[in-house]
Amino acid sequence: MNKSRRLDDPFYLFLRRHYCMNCSARLCLTQVMQIVNSTSPDIKKFWPTDAVGLGSLTGDIEFIWDIFYCPSCDEAFPIHEVRNQEREQKRLMKQSRRKHSILRKVGTENE
Numbered sequence: 001m002n003k004s005r006r007l008d009d010p011f012y013l014f015l016r017r018h019y020c021m022n023c024s025a026r027l028c029l030t031q032v033m034q035i036v037n038s039t040s041p042d043i044k045k046f047w048p049t050d051a052v053g054l055g056s057l058t059g060d061i062e063f064i065w066d067i068f069y070c071p072s073c074d075e076a077f078p079i080h081e082v083r084n085q086e087r088e089q090k091r092l093m094k095q096s097r098r099k100h101s102i103l104r105k106v107g108t109e110n111e
């Protein structure tokens with residue numbers, strides 16, 4: 001059987017802390033294994049379309065990948081979801097910081 005191990009950026013996974021979207025608890029990493037046939041539509045569900053090397057595999061494929069797991073909610077989150085969430089948070093933080101600095105500028109002009 002074909003085996004495919006998806007490896008995400010280890011710096012992202014291990015050197016940074018990641019927190020649960022629901023309860024803000026620290027997330028753990030856990031490994032998931034799933035056998036999916038290459039013709040199954042499920043393959044997209046388990047394997048993001050940007051995955052490397054998927055095109056060359058056919059038949060039953062054993063996928064192994066990491067996901068984040070929250071021990072307090074007992075819920076798993078795909079890495080790309082957590083990453084998107086973190087990006088969105090960063091964007092919002094930058095936006096509000098910019099707003100504050102504009103307000104500060106307006107304030108000094110009035111003085």
Ligand SMILES: [Zn+2]
Pocket residue numbers: 020021022023024025070071072073074
């Ligand atoms: Zn949680």
